[in-house]
Amino acid sequence: MAEQQTLLAAHEVAKHFGGVKALHDVSLTIHRGEIYGLIGPNGAGKTTFFNCLTGLYRNEGGHFVFDGVKLEADAPHKAAEVGIARTFQNIRLFGNMTAIENVMVGRHLRTRAGVFGAISRNSATRAEEAAIARRADELLHYVGIQERSHDYARYLSYGDQRRLEIARALATEPKLLALDEPAAGMNGTETEALRVLVEGIRRDGVTVLLIEHDVKLVMGLCDRVAVLDYGEKICEDVPAIVQKDARVIEAYLGG
Amino acid sequence: MDTLLQQLINGLTLGAVYALVALGYTMVYGIIGLINFAHGEVVMIGTMVAFTIIVSLAGSGMPPLLILSVGLLIAVVACMVLGWGLERVAYRPLRHAPRLTPLITAIGMSIVLQNVAMIIWGRNYITFPPMIEKQIYEVAGASFTNVQVAIVVLAALVMIGLTYLVQRTRMGMAMRATAQNQHVAQLMGVDIDRVIAMAFIIGSALGALAGCMVGSYYEIAHYQMGFMLGLKAFTAAVLGGIGNMAGAMAGGLLLGIIEALGAGYIGDLTGNFLGSHYQDIFAFMVLIVVLMFRPSGLFGERTGDRA
Numbered sequence A: 001m002a003e004q005q006t007l008l009a010a011h012e013v014a015k016h017f018g019g020v021k022a023l024h025d026v027s028l029t030i031h032r033g034e035i036y037g038l039i040g041p042n043g044a045g046k047t048t049f050f051n052c053l054t055g056l057y058r059n060e061g062g063h064f065v066f067d068g069v070k071l072e073a074d075a076p077h078k079a080a081e082v083g084i085a086r087t088f089q090n091i092r093l094f095g096n097m098t099a100i101e102n103v104m105v106g107r108h109l110r111t112r113a114g115v116f117g118a119i120s121r122n123s124a125t126r127a128e129e130a131a132i133a134r135r136a137d138e139l140l141h142y143v144g145i146q147e148r149s150h151d152y153a154r155y156l157s158y159g160d161q162r163r164l165e166i167a168r169a170l171a172t173e174p175k176l177l178a179l180d181e182p183a184a185g186m187n188g189t190e191t192e193a194l195r196v197l198v199e200g201i202r203r204d205g206v207t208v209l210l211i212e213h214d215v216k217l218v219m220g221l222c223d224r225v226a227v228l229d230y231g232e233k234i235c236e237d238v239p240a241i242v243q244k245d246a247r248v249i250e251a252y253l254g255g
Numbered sequence B: 001m002d003t004l005l006q007q008l009i010n011g012l013t014l015g016a017v018y019a020l021v022a023l024g025y026t027m028v029y030g031i032i033g034l035i036n037f038a039h040g041e042v043v044m045i046g047t048m049v050a051f052t053i054i055v056s057l058a059g060s061g062m063p064p065l066l067i068l069s070v071g072l073l074i075a076v077v078a079c080m081v082l083g084w085g086l087e088r089v090a091y092r093p094l095r096h097a098p099r100l101t102p103l104i105t106a107i108g109m110s111i112v113l114q115n116v117a118m119i120i121w122g123r124n125y126i127t128f129p130p131m132i133e134k135q136i137y138e139v140a141g142a143s144f145t146n147v148q149v150a151i152v153v154l155a156a157l158v159m160i161g162l163t164y165l166v167q168r169t170r171m172g173m174a175m176r177a178t179a180q181n182q183h184v185a186q187l188m189g190v191d192i193d194r195v196i197a198m199a200f201i202i203g204s205a206l207g208a209l210a211g212c213m214v215g216s217y218y219e220i221a222h223y224q225m226g227f228m229l230g231l232k233a234f235t236a237a238v239l240g241g242i243g244n245m246a247g248a249m250a251g252g253l254l255l256g257i258i259e260a261l262g263a264g265y266i267g268d269l270t271g272n273f274l275g276s277h278y279q280d281i282f283a284f285m286v287l288i289v290v291l292m293f294r295p296s297g298l299f300g301e302r303t304g305d306r307a
Helices: A047-051 A077-083 A098-110 A114-121 A123-143 A158-171 A188-203 A217-220 A248-252 B002-033 B041-062 B062-096 B100-121 B145-167 B170-180 B181-187 B192-218 B223-239 B247-270 B280-293
Strands: A006-017 A020-031 A035-039 A061-066 A084-086 A176-180 A207-211 A224-229 A232-237 B134-138 B142-145
Touching: A006 A047, A006 A207, A020 A047, A020 A061, A020 A207, A035 A047, A035 A188, A035 B145, A047 A176, A047 A207, A061 B192, A077 A084, A077 A098, A077 B181, A084 A158, A098 A123, A098 A158, A098 B170, A123 A158, A123 B170, A158 A188, A158 A248, A176 B247, A188 A207, A188 A217, A188 A232, A224 A248, A232 A248, B002 B041, B002 B142, B002 B145, B002 B170, B002 B192, B002 B223, B002 B247, B041 B062, B041 B100, B041 B192, B041 B223, B062 B100, B100 B223, B145 B170, B145 B192, B145 B223, B145 B247, B170 B181, B170 B192, B181 B192, B192 B223, B223 B247, B223 B280, B247 B280
Parallel strands: A035 A207, A035 A224, A084 A176, A176 A207
Antiparallel strands: A006 A020, A006 A061, A224 A232, B134 B142
């Protein structure tokens, strides 16, 4: 195996809602180029972890170090800026915009043209906007929904909406792509296609953090897996070992 | 028949102005869900600034059209700064406050701006100097002026430009995305502070333009003119479906026409018991009817689905 570089390190991240400890000093390390699974029963704190990481929640304790830099997650657009993109468990597309427009919004960060460019329509702006459209088109092609490019996002099928969310997240050129239950509600064929897509994304150099309920998918796809239960990390290892861990089995089957 | 055509022309002129002002309300509402009651005052300040510039340049020997353009440009820039400042000072600190709080602040800002304007420009009606030689055209028994033509054409061009900006450009897409879901837009790297500021800046620029149009049309300005104009434009925005930009344009035109027709026919309808100075009641009748029967406005849904 190649030398393992840390991309994301969470140090004792804590978050509570009133008296409920949603995350209790969770530490974990994600290596560059791996597919890292985060699993756990419902309410274990997986999505809360995502929300802290992407700046939607402010964690009360601990911190994240991303690509060697401590995250000051005070605004979600800054998380995007350093290279973290995500999708949502409950799909959150811009429903009243077309598929390609959704992806183009994701390009916002990596382009520069300001208002004056937009108004004056100088050649640099026009070239940039053409490049945005071209890149968005490539991304739709990449996730396999190019033919739906000009349909409103809300009219896309469920599986296509999930793909569009991934394309939109990739448009921000992330170093880390965080997928929140991408296979939820998908049938076997769609899940298989998703697996191929995620592997392709990793091959193209993006590290993937995957929250998933589909244990089979996680075990087949991830290099390493962490298990959360009641806001605590109870296990972190390669899938084969995690599957045999007594605490994990207890958490999933009840004790 | 003469009255009908005449009032349609007058209504179109008025409606173009309402539409521009209504866009300012609707853009801000679409993005942060705030009814910016100070917007009418921004329009008034725009008119006053243009007035001051035009009056001070009037004796300079510059060509009248140039003076008018300079006045308009400075008014637009002044209002852009004002709109930006309002958002920065009065509304941004209240971004996460309960909805009623910024609304009350908006009313407060409206009062502040009115009073500042009263101190600067006085309590009296100001005659807006006519810079363009007025020409009157007659078509099929109805008459209209070159000022009216300029208002309608300019408003149409600006609205086309705005539609292009919002539908086709990077900034426009960021605005639409923010209107639909602020959090997700942020996660896609959109700096929503900038987007919100931009909505205020663009809306205020449109307001300044509308103010100059009203000033040139009626040739009069007053520190309280923003109140009624703002209320009418707000009605237009509600009529079209507040938050929906196409709705604001259509609502503005429709309201202008309804008002003009109302003013034109109210005498006939009531046996001259009520005269055309009652034209204001039509706008508010429209507001009441819309709120009773179709509160979401003509264009139904908002541009953005707020979570």
